[in-house]
Every structure is written in structure tokens, then in C-alpha cells.
Amino acid sequence: MKTGPSYPKEDKVYDKIFRKSIENPEEFWAEVGEEVEWSKYWDKVLDNSNEPFTKWYVGGEINACHNAVDRHVKAGYGKKVALIHDSPLTSTIRKVTYDELLEKTSRLAGALANMGVQKGDRVLIYMPLVPETVI
Structure with a gap:
């Protein structure tokens, strides 16, 4: 050392x-x-x-979405950038705030619930490397 x-x-x-x-x-x-x-x-x-x-x-239980998104919005960081997507394919940079992530994850959770997905179910979504993959 x-x-x-x-x-x-x-x-x-x-x-x-x-x-x-x-x-x-x-x-x-x-x-x-x-x-x-x-x-x-x-x-x-x-x-x-x-x-x-x-x-x-x-014995512990954790909500990954709460820790990654919700608690930061609650702490007043909603307008702060949570993700930066720098695409080598399109030569664009896209920034997503914690507020945007919370809104999008809430919408996705609602859509999955409407399709009958329940706590404990496993869901597989195959997507390219775009910000929506995180949601």
C-alpha cells in the first residue's frame, strides 16, 4: 500500500x-x-x-424506487438532474430530473397495475440503453 x-x-x-x-x-x-x-x-x-x-x-425490506427517486424529490431535489443520457448514436444529450423520473415511474406502475401485475410478480422488459430503461 x-x-x-x-x-x-x-x-x-x-x-x-x-x-x-x-x-x-x-x-x-x-x-x-x-x-x-x-x-x-x-x-x-x-x-x-x-x-x-x-x-x-x-429480514430487511427495501423499496429501490423510493430510495433512488422518491426520497430525493421529498428532500427538495426534484428539479435536480437525476440522469444524463449521452447518446453516441444520435449525438444528443438528454437530462432527466427527479421530478420527471417520479412522474414516469408512477405512470408505469399504474399501467402495470392496470394490466394485473401485483406485488411479487416478476416482469421482464427488454429495452435499449435509453433513459426509459431506468424507469
Whole structure:
């Protein structure tokens, strides 16, 4: 590992964080888990009882859309850019705000519900690399 005065401070911080993730993974990932909002808090951060198949945040439930979009709108960042799509095919750049993402994900959720899709159902959508793929 690099050391010395010419070694950037940010790299030292990274090394400290990385070391903690290796030396005490349960504590490290518990701290990381605090950075998102949980629908149901986890019972155990990691379960290695069936290695190499680790289970993470056992018993926890999370809404990925809420954490990726809704909570940012709620915090007042709705007008901020959430996605930048730089298309090499069309040589265009498209920016999508959190407000736009929330509106589009809500519309898609409504459309899926109208088609009978329910909680627990699996849906596969095959799309090109465009901003709508995220929705």
C-alpha cells in the first residue's frame, strides 16, 4: 500500500474505509445500510452460514424506487438532474430530473397495475440503453 506525504488525503480515506470493509464487514455494511431508507429494518446484516452464498440484510425490506427517486424529490431535489443520457448514436444529450423520473415511474406502475401485475410478480422488459430503461 502506498504511504507518504505525496499520497493524496482522499486515497488515505479510501484505504481506511476499504480496510474496515475487510476487517469488520458486518459493522461496515451496517453503516452502509444506514444510508438508505428501509421499509422493514434488517435483523442481521450478513449471514455466512451457507458460504459462499452470503445473505445480506436478512429480514430487511427495501423499496429501490423510493430510495433512488422518491426520497430525493421529498428532500427538495426534484428539479435536480437525476440522469444524463449521452447518446453516441444520435449525438444528443438528454437530462432527466427527479421530478420527471417520479412522474414516469408512477405512470408505469399504474399501467402495470392496470394490466394485473401485483406485488411479487416478476416482469421482464427488454429495452435499449435509453433513459426509459431506468424507469
